[in-house]
Amino acid sequence: TKGSKGSSDQGKFEIGLTEAEMGKVVTRFPPEPSGYLHIGHAKAALLNQYFAQTYKGKLIIRFDDTNPSKEKTEYEESIKEDLALIGVDSSIVTHTSDYFDQMYDLALKIIKEGNAYVDNTDQATMRDERMKGIPSKSRDLSVEENLRRFEEMKNATEFGQTCCLRAKISPDDPNGTLRDPVIYRCNLTPHHYTGDKWKIYPTYDFACPIVDSLEGVTHALRTNEYRDRNPQYDWMLKTLSLRHVTIWDFSRINFVYTLLSKRKLQWFVDQGIVGGWDDPRFPTVRGIRRRGMTIEALKQYILMQGASQNTLLLEWDKLWALNRKVIDPIAPRHTAVLSDKIVHVNVQGAPATPEVKETLKHKKNTELGTKKTTYSNKIVLDQEDAKTLEVGEEITLMDWGNAFVRNVAKNEAGEVTSVDLELYLEGDFKKTKKKLSWLSYGDEVAHVLLVDYDFLITKKKVEEGDSVEQLVTPVSEFKVPAVADANVKDLKKGDIIQFERKGFYILDEPATESAPAHFICVPDGKAASIG
Ligand code: ATP
Ligand code: MG
Ligand code: MG
Numbered sequence: 001t002k003g004s005k006g007s008s009d010q011g012k013f014e015i016g017l018t019e020a021e022m023g024k025v026v027t028r029f030p031p032e033p034s035g036y037l038h039i040g041h042a043k044a045a046l047l048n049q050y051f052a053q054t055y056k057g058k059l060i061i062r063f064d065d066t067n068p069s070k071e072k073t074e075y076e077e078s079i080k081e082d083l084a085l086i087g088v089d090s091s092i093v094t095h096t097s098d099y100f101d102q103m104y105d106l107a108l109k110i111i112k113e114g115n116a117y118v119d120n121t122d123q124a125t126m127r128d129e130r131m132k133g134i135p136s137k138s139r140d141l142s143v144e145e146n147l148r149r150f151e152e153m154k155n156a157t158e159f160g161q162t163c164c165l166r167a168k169i170s171p172d173d174p175n176g177t178l179r180d181p182v183i184y185r186c187n188l189t190p191h192h193y194t195g196d197k198w199k200i201y202p203t204y205d206f207a208c209p210i211v212d213s214l215e216g217v218t219h220a221l222r223t224n225e226y227r228d229r230n231p232q233y234d235w236m237l238k239t240l241s242l243r244h245v246t247i248w249d250f251s252r253i254n255f256v257y258t259l260l261s262k263r264k265l266q267w268f269v270d271q272g273i274v275g276g277w278d279d280p281r282f283p284t285v286r287g288i289r290r291r292g293m294t295i296e297a298l299k300q301y302i303l304m305q306g307a308s309q310n311t312l313l314l315e316w317d318k319l320w321a322l323n324r325k326v327i328d329p330i331a332p333r334h335t336a337v338l339s340d341k342i343v344h345v346n347v348q349g350a351p352a353t354p355e356v357k358e359t360l361k362h363k364k365n366t367e368l369g370t371k372k373t374t375y376s377n378k379i380v381l382d383q384e385d386a387k388t389l390e391v392g393e394e395i396t397l398m399d400w401g402n403a404f405v406r407n408v409a410k411n412e413a414g415e416v417t418s419v420d421l422e423l424y425l426e427g428d429f430k431k432t433k434k435k436l437s438w439l440s441y442g443d444e445v446a447h448v449l450l451v452d453y454d455f456l457i458t459k460k461k462v463e464e465g466d467s468v469e470q471l472v473t474p475v476s477e478f479k480v481p482a483v484a485d486a487n488v489k490d491l492k493k494g495d496i497i498q499f500e501r502k503g504f505y506i507l508d509e510p511a512t513e514s515a516p517a518h519f520i521c522v523p524d525g526k527a528a529s530i531g
Helices: 039-054 073-085 096-112 123-132 143-154 204-214 224-239 262-270 285-290 295-305 316-327 383-387 486-490
Strands: 026-029 058-063 093-095 116-119 164-167 182-186 200-202 219-223 246-250 253-255 312-314 336-338 343-348 355-360 370-375 378-381 394-397 401-410 416-423 446-453 477-484 496-499 503-509 517-522
Touching: 026 039, 026 219, 039 058, 039 219, 039 246, 039 253, 039 285, 039 295, 058 073, 058 096, 073 285, 093 096, 096 116, 096 143, 096 164, 096 182, 096 200, 096 204, 116 143, 143 164, 143 182, 164 224, 182 204, 200 204, 204 219, 204 224, 219 224, 224 246, 295 316, 312 316, 316 517, 336 446, 343 383, 370 486, 378 383, 383 416, 446 486, 496 517
Parallel strands: 026 058, 058 093, 219 246, 253 312, 343 416, 446 517
Antiparallel strands: 116 164, 164 182, 182 200, 336 477, 343 378, 355 370, 394 401, 401 416, 446 477, 496 503, 503 517
């Protein structure tokens, strides 16, 4: 029962919900407060938000805090920040722990009605019995005995700690998730909200349907590896006489050359291989935003996949290509020349005293305004461009005009050491093959660092059993110094620009007195075609 194709009023993405009424849809994004969000979480959050908005309903951010051993309050703040970074509203926040009292009452109810039992079978035996479909020795205990044992669990007595509460669904159903799943277990770690009030905690299988129902969730979005669990979810609600909730499942996403797992990403942080959770090589929300991913492109990308049910191993190129479409029309154009083997050029016919003119930041988007371009007879070129020059050739200096190459001096290694040009402004730029980026070189230039990255790991698809340690790319960060036009001194952290003929860059760290500005290269997915 899933709505794969929605009606036309659900917009261009053609995904809709079944049993959805305008104004009444309630969805929820339920992260565990145990780390930072990655792009997989972003898919879940954006889909939930999309349906809440499409049906003019609401989105609940629910911190799923039922495992005190893994969770911390500080992660709630970082997750809210992560949500803000992808444009997801987190004004409605709840916690699974808000419902501990009600869930305890429901646990008593389910025991009293003979639909759950307290089992002291050890873990290994329980696993084995579930696999083989053998009923537990505790399965037919009396209600009284179950209540007595549950009280021991609640008080975490020595015996109580050896027990767990199990739903009495079936010992041997072909669907393994229905084989008397555990619904409460002991944990003595204090909880970050409820402290030591509880020594027993509901499992996800019990808590999720109950809280969904109590909170008024109409559509529970879950990744489809839970599909086997759907009958169990429905069983809980029916058995407890709680309001029905519709499940809508979607596929997990994975990306090539990375890992979408908090635990595995933590390893890179702990080893010092990355600077932190916001490292631009990380698939975290923080990482991709820092590398120049826009909210707009991320949203489009997620919704484009819509209701696809295949667990996808995705290439990064398409996402970055979409991002390029978003930033290209609005990224101001600037110029940078690489400092390494920079080539100094004398320009005959150019003003000896530098002249400054206002030029457009973006020729096709005049709304971006103007920048200051300096024209003088002392300019610089990239070594790579200079190497191609031939004496007598007519070339174009971008945003200036044509010039003839009069002299090219080289050293023994074949590197260009200096060039002489002669301006020929009446020349036709349509007739030249080479359009060169150049920079007037004086006190006014900005010294910058251009930073680019390779993938963190060398294997496209990491498999179970792979040792990540052996897959780490030896060097995956590259920094090259450059000089840029002085206008970049006015940019703010997070601004995205284009260095002409080099690519898009995001200002990561503005210059300080002792350090140049850091610009991170925004991947442009050039290798991919969209669609
Ligand atoms: P991790 O293994 O990285 O800790 P998780 O699934 O345990 O991820 P949760 O905080 O429980 O993390 O996830 C919150 C929501 O995000 C869940 O609804 C989950 O289905 C969804 N989600 C997590 N990873 C992905 C993914 N790769 N693709 C799509 N949705 C995902
Ligand atoms: Mg989880
Ligand atoms: Mg997980």
